[in-house]
Amino acid sequence: METDGPDVVFSAKELELRLLGPMKLMRRGVAVPLPPSRKVRALLAYLALTPGSVPRERLCHLLWQVPSDPRGELRWSLSKIRLLMDTDGRKRVITANDRISLDLEDCDIDARHIQEARRRGIGNLDLEALRPIAGRCGGDLLEGVEIDNSPAFEHWLTSVRSEFRLYALEIAAEIGKKTPVGGEDGLPAARQWLDLAPLDADANLRFLAELSRRRMGDACNRHLDAAARLFADEGEDFAPIREAWERLRPLSRQPAVVVVSDGVGRPSEPIHVTVARRASIAVMPFRELVAGGAGRNDLGSAVAHDVISKLARLRSLFVIARGSVFAIAGEGLELPEIGRRLGVDYVATGFLEQHELGIAVNVEVAEAATAHIVWTERFEARAAEHFAVVDEISNSIVSSIAAEIENEERNRAILKPPDSLDAWEAYHRGLWHMFRFTAEENERAAEFFRLSTRLDPTFSRAHAGLSFTHWQRAFQRWGDRDGETRDALKAAGQSLLVDDQNPAAHWSMGRALWLTGDHDQAVRALEHSVLLSPNFALGHYALSFVHAQSGDPAAAITASDYSRLLSPYDPLLFGMLGTRAIALIRLDAFEEAADWAIKAAARPNAHVHILAIAAHCLALAGRLSEARSYAARIRLQKPDYRTDNFLDAFHFTPDVIARYRQVAALIGLAT
Incomplete structure (x- = not known):
């Protein structure tokens, strides 16, 4: 695309819509003045970025909660958008069945280009493809389109802005990694990465390498000092970066690309917060065993690298970066x-064996100080390609390590006096109580989560945990549903505010939004949680939970299966199994649904709604004797429980509600 003056842009597309930075619209290369109304611009952007059609009611709720005639306001705004978008008799605003959509064929939309690149995988693109995409990242999404007193729109805008900030950071990081050190574009690429991620260890090391390659020693020293002050101001430890630089500096003058870890957009060195600590782990390269002893470590190092990257993306542990770990791997240390050298609580070690059909990896996690083994497991994967094997194995290892350390930390916290807990320990004490799934234990969990947030207001997962306790109170009717829903949203919002890159923050927001009945926004938040960390099992489970009731039942089954693959012993396993059952009901697979519902009801801590899933699924499968036995178990727990209580807890579609009501009388749960 070429320009000729500030208002004329030549493009192959009939319409161009720029949503990153100040909003702009061009028709055949000529700028079109936008209406002064921010709500018109907001509506246009929302429709342009939301796939499919949108119900009028949702658009009214999004932007016009105060006016007495929100539909009239919507009609007026759509008339303004028609004037902007319609060309040569082509109507681009489509209204049908009380739903609105945009015909965007032959439209160039910058944000959609970036979404498509992200879908294809930023890491799969070369520099030639990445640079024009980076050129489209021209600022924050919808600069100047903030709207007061529209909380639903504010939440949506905050959410999508965080997505595009993440995309811009991933693109800058990938360009920084792939641009050769010392080349003409090396320093600008490194600076762009550092500007977007000033606390990222890899970004700092890459920038230092560029300066050193140009023999700018004074600039290196100035950057080290300035970065150290910035890290100190943020309560983070800069020493590992300084140490890593001392090791890498002799290599930085060589004409090669600096090898950095893959923790895109996040500090890959441990960040020791001054108020709250977090359990830390070093994942050592896995030794490869071959006939006659140890062989090369290429594949073992690749698996360890993948585990390090994926563990870091979970943001539940401090994960030592690959550079620091690999630097001491060959020293034969106990x-x-x-633990002393790297300052970690846990160390993961293991060995790898290759065979014709795949690989097997034996992994141990031990307490660094005592060498006490916390957990050990053997993982096997069969695949034709090494990349596929590494991905499959590392996914299993990551989920298991995270779960086992979380369990160890919970058990440790429960043994300490409450008044001696720090923020990290209070959070894990809260998890211990939360996973009991009773009203009383839920209250105890909320108390510890509040303690954790008081001790460290920046601890995102503690706010997310608090949001979950409010969610439980709303879902189980242990409190006023509307009030608990508001509190769940508030705590989730605080979790996002302090760390919008934490998958647990978006998970808590997605669940809270589900309580409000906003299915689409709930799905969007939950999809973002697993986008940030594909190994976040609870994010996949929550997606299954939402889709199983009123979304895509096939997607619900896939998400349920993946959540269980990632966390086969999860405290919420009863929910993962139960959501699969209710998704199968929507696919008319009654017998299979009944079998999965029985598995859910057999899990420890399965609450009364899980028993109700089993009772209704069995009844629909014609297994009335078994269904009545579950109904009897329900009445023992809650004598007044009826099918209405079950239906009120969930957001089922009308056809499914009719099915459940049909069988309620047969099992004694009718009103």
């Missing part, structure tokens, strides 16, 4: 010495 676990306590590794």
